Amino acid sequence: MTTHRLLQLALRSAAVGYVALLILFPLVAIAHQSFTGGIDHFIQDISTPQASSALILTLEAAFITTVINALFGTLSAIVLVRYEFPGRWFLNALVDLPFAIPTLVTGLMIAAIYGPTTILGTWLQQGGVSVLYDKPGIVLAMLFVTMPFTIRSLQPVLMELERDQEEAAFSLGASPWTTFWKVTVPSVLPGLLTGVFLTFVRALGEFGSIVIVAGNIPMKTQVASVYVYGEIESYNPQGATSVSVFILLISFLVLVLLERLTRPPGERLPRWFRWSKQPLSMIRPSEIG
Amino acid sequence: MGASSLFALLLAWIIFSGSVLAGETRELTLAAYSVPKEAYERTIIPAFQRQWKQRTGQEVRIRSSYGASGAQTRAIIGGFDADVAVLSLEGDLDQIAKAGLISHDWRTGPHKGMVSASVVALGVRKGNPKGIKGWEDLARPGVEVLYPNPKTSGGAMWDVVAIYGAGLKLAEQQAGAGKKPSAESAEAFATSLLKRIQKNVKVMDKSGRESVTTFERGVGDVIVTYENELLPRIKSHRPYELIVPQETVWIENPASIIDKHVDRHHVRDVAEAFVAFLHSEEAQAAFTELGFRPIGQATAPTSAGTALPLPNRLFTIADLGGWETISTKLFGPHGAWTTTVEDLARGK
Amino acid sequence: MIRRLLISSVWLYFALLLISPILYLAVHSFDEGIAAFWSEVTKPEALHGFLLTIEITAIVLVLNLVFGTITALVLVRQHFIGRTILSGVIDLPFSVSPVIAGFMLILLFGPETILGTFFGTLGVKVLFAMPAMVLATLFATFPFVVRELTPLLQTIGTDAEEAARTLGANEWQVFLKVTLPMLRWGFVYGATLTVARAIGEFGAVLVVSGNILLVTQTATLHIYQSYVDFNYVGANAVALTLLAVSFAILTLLELTKAKAAATVA
Numbered sequence: 001m002t003t004h005r006l007l008q009l010a011l012r013s014a015a016v017g018y019v020a021l022l023i024l025f026p027l028v029a030i031a032h033q034s035f036t037g038g039i040d041h042f043i044q045d046i047s048t049p050q051a052s053s054a055l056i057l058t059l060e061a062a063f064i065t066t067v068i069n070a071l072f073g074t075l076s077a078i079v080l081v082r083y084e085f086p087g088r089w090f091l092n093a094l095v096d097l098p099f100a101i102p103t104l105v106t107g108l109m110i111a112a113i114y115g116p117t118t119i120l121g122t123w124l125q126q127g128g129v130s131v132l133y134d135k136p137g138i139v140l141a142m143l144f145v146t147m148p149f150t151i152r153s154l155q156p157v158l159m160e161l162e163r164d165q166e167e168a169a170f171s172l173g174a175s176p177w178t179t180f181w182k183v184t185v186p187s188v189l190p191g192l193l194t195g196v197f198l199t200f201v202r203a204l205g206e207f208g209s210i211v212i213v214a215g216n217i218p219m220k221t222q223v224a225s226v227y228v229y230g231e232i233e234s235y236n237p238q239g240a241t242s243v244s245v246f247i248l249l250i251s252f253l254v255l256v257l258l259e260r261l262t263r264p265p266g267e268r269l270p271r272w273f274r275w276s277k278q279p280l281s282m283i284r285p286s287e288i289g
Numbered sequence: 290m291g292a293s294s295l296f297a298l299l300l301a302w303i304i305f306s307g308s309v310l311a312g313e314t315r316e317l318t319l320a321a322y323s324v325p326k327e328a329y330e331r332t333i334i335p336a337f338q339r340q341w342k343q344r345t346g347q348e349v350r351i352r353s354s355y356g357a358s359g360a361q362t363r364a365i366i367g368g369f370d371a372d373v374a375v376l377s378l379e380g381d382l383d384q385i386a387k388a389g390l391i392s393h394d395w396r397t398g399p400h401k402g403m404v405s406a407s408v409v410a411l412g413v414r415k416g417n418p419k420g421i422k423g424w425e426d427l428a429r430p431g432v433e434v435l436y437p438n439p440k441t442s443g444g445a446m447w448d449v450v451a452i453y454g455a456g457l458k459l460a461e462q463q464a465g466a467g468k469k470p471s472a473e474s475a476e477a478f479a480t481s482l483l484k485r486i487q488k489n490v491k492v493m494d495k496s497g498r499e500s501v502t503t504f505e506r507g508v509g510d511v512i513v514t515y516e517n518e519l520l521p522r523i524k525s526h527r528p529y530e531l532i533v534p535q536e537t538v539w540i541e542n543p544a545s546i547i548d549k550h551v552d553r554h555h556v557r558d559v560a561e562a563f564v565a566f567l568h569s570e571e572a573q574a575a576f577t578e579l580g581f582r583p584i585g586q587a588t589a590p591t592s593a594g595t596a597l598p599l600p601n602r603l604f605t606i607a608d609l610g611g612w613e614t615i616s617t618k619l620f621g622p623h624g625a626w627t628t629t630v631e632d633l634a635r636g637k
Numbered sequence: 638m639i640r641r642l643l644i645s646s647v648w649l650y651f652a653l654l655l656i657s658p659i660l661y662l663a664v665h666s667f668d669e670g671i672a673a674f675w676s677e678v679t680k681p682e683a684l685h686g687f688l689l690t691i692e693i694t695a696i697v698l699v700l701n702l703v704f705g706t707i708t709a710l711v712l713v714r715q716h717f718i719g720r721t722i723l724s725g726v727i728d729l730p731f732s733v734s735p736v737i738a739g740f741m742l743i744l745l746f747g748p749e750t751i752l753g754t755f756f757g758t759l760g761v762k763v764l765f766a767m768p769a770m771v772l773a774t775l776f777a778t779f780p781f782v783v784r785e786l787t788p789l790l791q792t793i794g795t796d797a798e799e800a801a802r803t804l805g806a807n808e809w810q811v812f813l814k815v816t817l818p819m820l821r822w823g824f825v826y827g828a829t830l831t832v833a834r835a836i837g838e839f840g841a842v843l844v845v846s847g848n849i850l851l852v853t854q855t856a857t858l859h860i861y862q863s864y865v866d867f868n869y870v871g872a873n874a875v876a877l878t879l880l881a882v883s884f885a886i887l888t889l890l891e892l893t894k895a896k897a898a899a900t901v902a
Contacts, residue, residue: 007808012715015708016723022776023726026741027733033744049631072650079647083640089895091647093887094655100833100883102857103735103840105876108864109658112665117507120657133492133508144654156788198731205732208840212499215492216438219634225734229495230440232740233359234620235384244737251732256725318849323865330850354849355862367743368753369765369847498865505867522867 027248034241045242053219054227055243059250061135061223062203065142069199073150074192080151081158098147103208106144110137110213133215138223141209146202150195157191190262197258201251314348315559318550320371322358322443322542323498324518325405325579329353329375332575337566341559349559357496358443365390365547372551372560375404375544375567377443380612382543395545403541404567406582408533408600409451410516412504415528419510423534424455427511428485435509437493437500439620444497448513449483449619449626451538454609456482458536458602476625484629504529515540516597520580536602539587659880666873677863677871678878685851686859686875693767693855694835697774701831702824705782712783713790728780735840738776742769742845765847770855773841778834782827789823822894829890833883 034042045051080092098106114132115121124131131137161184207225215221222230224243231240321329334351341349354361354369358377365371366388376382379402385391395402413421419432427434437445456479463478464470470478494500497514501522504512512519519531544567546560566572568584577583582597587605609615619626667674677683712724730738746753746763756763763769801815817824839857846853854862856879863872 004808008715011707012711012717015704015711016719018704019708019723019726019779022772022779023729026738026745026776027726027729029744030737030741049634053634072647075643076647076650079643083644085644087648089888089891091651093884093891094651096830096833096887097655097659097880097884099830100837100887101880102837102860102876104857104861104864105662105837105880106658108872108876109662111503111506113658113661115506115508118661140654144658147654160792198728201728201732205734207734207736211495216495217490217493217634218630225736226495228734229736230438232736233357233363233441237740240740241737244734247732247734248729251729252725255728256721259721259724320847326866352849352852354847356848360844364765364844364847367764368746368748370762496865502864502867525867 030241031245033237034245037238042242045239046246050218051227051243054222054224055246058204058224061138061142062200064139065146065203066196066200068143069146069150070196073195074154077151077154077158081155095148095151098145103145107141107209107212110141110209132213134221137213138210141213142203142206145206145209146199149198149202153191153195157188161187193258193261197254201254204247204251314350315556316350316352317373317556317559317563318371319351319353319373320361320365320369321353321355321375322361322377323355324515326355328575328579333572336571337563340566341562359441370550371547372554372556373544373546373563377542378446379543380616381443382545385547390547390549391545392548395543399568400584402543402545403584404544405542405576406584406586407515407517407540408582409447409513409537409540410519411532411534412512412514412519412529413510413532415530417530421511421532424452424482427489428482432489432511433491433509434486434489434511434513435492435500435504436490436513437497438495439626441495442497444515447538447540450615452483452486453479453619453625454538454604455534455536458604480625480629483625484633487629488633517580533600535600537600539603539605662873663877666870666877669870673870674874677874682851682854682859683875686854686856690836690856693771693774694832696771697778697835698828698831700775701778701782702828705827706786709783709786709790713787727783730776730779736844738773738841739844742772764845766853769845770842770853773845774835774838777838777841778831781830781834785827786820786823789820793819825890829886832886836879836883
């Protein structure tokens with residue numbers, strides 16, 4: 001075997017080994033817990049009235065969050081890339097902040113600002129809009145923690161797109177419509193899909209902020225992660241792990257779907273992935289990530 | 290470095306380790322539930338350290354952890370090597386014993402292993418705008434009630450037990466003097482009271498403490514919690530009033546050494562002394578300072594000094610059949626609380 | 638104009654969702670004045686928390702950079718059965734609730750398990766000590782470096798490296814002199830996100846650390862402790878400090894990017 005091939009295999013084992021140890025292994029431990037009673041028990045665990053309500057609520061809220069995030073995230077990404085305006089650096093730096101804020105703090109902040117003692121809180125209450133301890137609160141918390149995903153997945157794509165669009169417009173004399181369908185959409189789609197799918201997956205697993213802003217009333221305002229916590233705390237680890245495994249399965253399927261949709265078909269790379277013929281020195285660092 | 294400096298270094302090291310060995314330092318790990326943190330950190334732990342130093346000349350370093358009683362229990366079972374466990378429910382200690390970590394009968398200590406006591410009480414806003422006097426008021430429409438989720442909070446279990454037991458007592462009262470209601474009708478009434486109150490609950494936090502902080506944020510008209518949670522807050526000038534219903538449950542919190550860990554760490558003597566210290570006058574005074582009741586008050590109401598009167602129709606866990614029984618009856622898969630919540634969600 | 642409308646909408650979105658809660662936090666950290674803020678942020682428990690967080694973050698950063706790079710390279714450059722599965726697994730930590738993440742570690746390293754007893758006999762404490770806290774944080778931050786590098790690697794392709802190889806460079810030289818520099822911004826960005834996320838890790842660490850005062854309480858655990866001790870000013874003050882540090886790192890990144898773009902253009 002050539003050293004190159006050997007190196008390749010060594011790297012592959014290192015990567016697979018690390019991922020297996022760190023991620024797969026623990027997840028298998030969880031799955032093992034949930035299937036100790038067989039698959040019937042697993043199905044039973046996830047179809048109890050409380051478990052199924054929690055799962056449905058979580059999927060609903062995550063879906064709504066994803067839609068809102070897709071819309072406003074796309075808008076934000078476009079604005080942040082296309083336009084120069086005072087304070088743009090500020091907004092850009094803010095985008096990643098939800099990653100850094102402990103979910104506990106997110107929950108406390110939202111509960112504080114929408115609580116009954118603040119202006120915003122009382123104003124909403126009088127308007128008959130119940131945010132805190134109700135479903136809108138759950139969506140709000142999910143929105144907060146998933147905010148970076150769409151924006152960050154779209155920005156690099158849009159930056160690359162800018163140059164491509166100009167090129168296409170100049171060299172082909174194409175109409176804006178053609179440019180949109182033949183250039184914009186295929187280029188933007190992978191980034192958009194990545195952002196959207198990651199948002200959904202992330203929202204499914206959120207716990208720390210939701211447990212504070214939601215009422216957590218079983219079968220009414222209790223999401224899956226809070227239900228799982230309750231089951232662990234009341235000595236029902238099997239019920240807890242079953243629901244968790246179910247959520248993980250959904251997430252896994254979503255992520256696999258994403259990989260399939262954004263992977264270049266075979267070896268041929270679509271336009272977005274293909275690097276232009278420019279020498280490396282001309283690549284502006286700001287376009288990368 | 291010359292030979293002489295090396296020698297000096299060696300000498301210094303010998304002296305240093307020698308002095309450390311002479312005034313040995315022992316280490317004790319404490320896992321406690323969150324409510325009595327102040328009592329332990331401010332008073333009990335320093336007092337114990339002084340006492341131990343006086344008695345043996347040794348320093349005791351105490352590593353302490355505070356969290357929800359159930360969470361601490363699970364941590365200990367999951368490997369957290371606490372030497373002493375101070376928990377909210379005796380059921381939690383039993384879980385640890387069941388896992389094989391406690392090999393002695395912890396109930397044979399003074400006061401059957403209990404170190405602190407309290408009652409379930411109600412907290413309302415200053416001025417009591419909703420006019421809360423007793424449990425039935427919590428069931429009135431328009432009254433927002435707060436208590437945590439019994440699935441995750443030991444405190445909430447005490448709260449729900451209090452409501453249910455109060456229901457039984459109220460059924461007795463309604464039956465009239467000298468007459469006793471049938472077990473079924475009393476239980477039916479208690480369950481209906483629980484349901485009517487649970488209907489007014491919009492938020493269930495995951496721990497008792499978090500429930501109080503939610504109340505502090507202006508949510509809810511009345512909170513059901515430990516009396517010793519409310520008293521310190523009121524003492525710190527928070528605008529609340531304490532209402533102790535006449536029918537409520539007597540709370541007792543246990544403490545025990547964890548045999549497996551104390552033997553592994555060779556600190557059995559320190560750990561046993563610490564638990565014994567919890568029953569001392571000094572420690573008990575620290576508890577009452579924080580709003581706990583004297584441990585023996587339920588059985589000897591006029592003994593130890595406290596300004597807190599004993600409720601007229603107080604009941605204990607023993608009266609309800611013990612934790613295992615009442616726990617299954619209320620929180621089991623077909624328990625009164627469990628079915629109540631499900632019924633309410635279905636709009637029944 | 639449309640431009641103005643769009644920019645204002647974005648500002649409004651950010652203001653409502655992001656800026657107002659943070660502003661609220663900032664204002665209420667100073668409810669009892671600057672002196673109180675300062676004493677809360679410098680008391681022993683807070684300082685210990687900060688130190689512990691820094692330690693864990695540093696370890697996690699190094700491990701993620703190394704293994705994240707390897708994984709990204711393998712994912713993009715190599716084709717093998719199970720590549721799709723590997724890719725799907727990498728992002729799973731995002732959807733695992735921290736309660737479960739912590740629970741997983743207890744299932745794996747608990748006292749009755751193979752791993753648990755193995756490390757026990759070696760005298761190494763995993764759970765309720767530093768190793769478990771690092772593992773929990775590692776789990777949560779793993780996707781970041783990989784996800785920053787994969788699109789970059791896909792975009793860049795192997796042209797430059799092939800060129801270098803034909804010019805006679807060996808694998809190591811190719812890696813150091815060609816690959817790494819091209820990935821520079823992916824590293825910077827991945828590192829920034831990893832650090833930001835590691836600083837903010839809470840749920841899983843709460844479960845596996847034992848929450849021992851002045852021993853295993855990270856900054857976020859200290860915030861939680863302060864909150865349940867009714868010390869709101871303390872909780873807010875330390876939270877604000879963490880936010881400020883993360884924001885500073887993120888701003889630094891933004892400014893560096895802008896400067897680099899300006900010099901190249």
